[in-house]
Amino acid sequence: MNPVKPAATATTADAVRKGRETLTVIDNRTGKQYELPITHDTIRALDLRKIKVQENEFGMMSYDPAFNNTALCQSRVTFIDGDSGILRYRGYPIEELAEKSTYLETAYLILHGELPTRPQLEEWSFHITHHTFIHESIKKFLDGFHYDAHPMGMMISTIAALSTFYPDARDIFNEESRSKQTWRLIGKMPTLAAFAYRHSLGMPYAYPDNELSYTGNFLNMLFKTTELKYRPNPTLEHALDVLFILHADHEQNCSANAMRCVGSSHVDPYSATAAATAALYGPLHGGANEEVLRMLMQIGSTQRVPEYIQRVKAGEHKLMGFGHRIYKNYDPRARIIKRIADEVFEVMGRNPLIDIALECERVALQDEYFVSRRLYPNVDFYTGLIYQSMGFPMTMFPVLFAIPRTSGWIAQWEEMLLDAEQKIARPRQVYLGHDQRSYVPIENRS
Ligand code: ACO
Numbered sequence: 001m002n003p004v005k006p007a008a009t010a011t012t013a014d015a016v017r018k019g020r021e022t023l024t025v026i027d028n029r030t031g032k033q034y035e036l037p038i039t040h041d042t043i044r045a046l047d048l049r050k051i052k053v054q055e056n057e058f059g060m061m062s063y064d065p066a067f068n069n070t071a072l073c074q075s076r077v078t079f080i081d082g083d084s085g086i087l088r089y090r091g092y093p094i095e096e097l098a099e100k101s102t103y104l105e106t107a108y109l110i111l112h113g114e115l116p117t118r119p120q121l122e123e124w125s126f127h128i129t130h131h132t133f134i135h136e137s138i139k140k141f142l143d144g145f146h147y148d149a150h151p152m153g154m155m156i157s158t159i160a161a162l163s164t165f166y167p168d169a170r171d172i173f174n175e176e177s178r179s180k181q182t183w184r185l186i187g188k189m190p191t192l193a194a195f196a197y198r199h200s201l202g203m204p205y206a207y208p209d210n211e212l213s214y215t216g217n218f219l220n221m222l223f224k225t226t227e228l229k230y231r232p233n234p235t236l237e238h239a240l241d242v243l244f245i246l247h248a249d250h251e252q253n254c255s256a257n258a259m260r261c262v263g264s265s266h267v268d269p270y271s272a273t274a275a276a277t278a279a280l281y282g283p284l285h286g287g288a289n290e291e292v293l294r295m296l297m298q299i300g301s302t303q304r305v306p307e308y309i310q311r312v313k314a315g316e317h318k319l320m321g322f323g324h325r326i327y328k329n330y331d332p333r334a335r336i337i338k339r340i341a342d343e344v345f346e347v348m349g350r351n352p353l354i355d356i357a358l359e360c361e362r363v364a365l366q367d368e369y370f371v372s373r374r375l376y377p378n379v380d381f382y383t384g385l386i387y388q389s390m391g392f393p394m395t396m397f398p399v400l401f402a403i404p405r406t407s408g409w410i411a412q413w414e415e416m417l418l419d420a421e422q423k424i425a426r427p428r429q430v431y432l433g434h435d436q437r438s439y440v441p442i443e444n445r446s
Helices: 005-021 045-050 094-100 102-113 118-129 138-143 151-165 175-201 214-225 232-246 252-264 269-281 289-299 304-314 332-348 355-366 368-372 380-389 393-418
Strands: 022-027 030-037 078-081 086-089
Touching: 022 214, 022 252, 030 045, 030 232, 086 102, 086 269, 086 332, 094 232, 094 269, 094 332, 102 118, 102 175, 102 232, 102 393, 118 151, 138 151, 138 175, 151 269, 151 393, 175 269, 175 393, 214 232, 214 252, 214 380, 232 393, 252 269, 269 304, 269 393, 289 304, 289 380, 289 393, 304 355, 332 368, 355 380, 380 393
Parallel strands: none
Antiparallel strands: 022 030, 078 086
16 A cells, blocks of 8 residues: 555645636637636636637527526525535524524524624514504505405515605615614514404404514414403414524525515615515415415325325326425425424314325325435425414415515525625526517508
């Protein structure tokens, strides 16, 4: 064994690595060679533009529908390793936060980058709690909706309407103003959600109770009836708090991207949050938990699961709550949610649909179709069952996602605003339509 050789090899490899963090591209159309710098295992798409056949050409672009392999920002908020099933906010594993933190503390962490000290947490909670009331005119606004309006539609509209009540929110480069809008948004989201819910029931609105926790107050505004003081069930209050922690951020997903994209035009944060909420409404994103429940009810019994899975494999429908753009392993949030489900069922009784869900998971995870495509349960697979057991109608499920995600959206928005490299989001296209042609008078058209 020669001890020198491996050391020499390592030194050479190090030198090559340190000296040339570049990518060499040869354009076979011209035989020209280009050296593109690599930073954090990434090349800059703009560097491709120097690759051209003719000097006067636009230059090469990368084509990436649905951003499958394009980083649109550098971020320090949330880390996901989809292959290993890892999710961390500001470096802290989701499992630890779910066990030891609270939603408001986690929201502070996500927005400020560090866990708060006790006085910081007290001040933060005070500000959020004292921004839970909404302008009485918003109530009139809600009254205008039909009784069966989807609460997500009501949320999107009322969040957007908040921008008309707080014109100071347009001062987006003023840190003090941004803090105020952050307290308002995080504080008012549960109130808007609860009011939308009560409107659909025709029940009088229940006002915020500042003595309760964030989720305790939300339950109060949803479910308070004739009692003088609503006392939330501690298990349900805690379960909802953990679910809120799990949903607080998820890096560059569809709605975070909508928040950043719309925010990049420098519109106020209420308008951008309304856009993010609209993105979340879709059945491929935050609307999936509602679809999961519909699917489980349609399957109806554990005996019918194999037949349903066959129909999924035949392409008739998707197995809702399965698959993820990033996770090619068990979604770490789904694991925690399964535990929370048991806690909630102990208080509220077992949701009979859980057996169908567990059977779907068992059958799918043994099936070559799902195994080869690395399709595992995602966060939405079990949340709907918990929400239903807690007494929420299906239409409220995406709303329960939007409330906690607001902290993540604001963190993504603020990071975008303060990033000197960011500009108004404006993708390119590969135009494949007609070349120039002359207008044809209508009488000459066939
Ligand atoms: N059921 C059946 N097949 C699926 C599913 C599913 N749920 N998800 C993906 N596949 C299949 C696709 O048909 C495709 O098969 P093919 O290679 O034979 O064409 C393959 O798996 C890869 O899927 P893509 O669509 O390329 O994956 P993509 O990353 O674009 O989509 C998505 C991810 C949208 C989440 C998808 O898995 C899906 O629609 N799942 C169901 C909806 C859902 O649960 N959404 C919630 C996501 S989590 C969240 O937003 C909070």
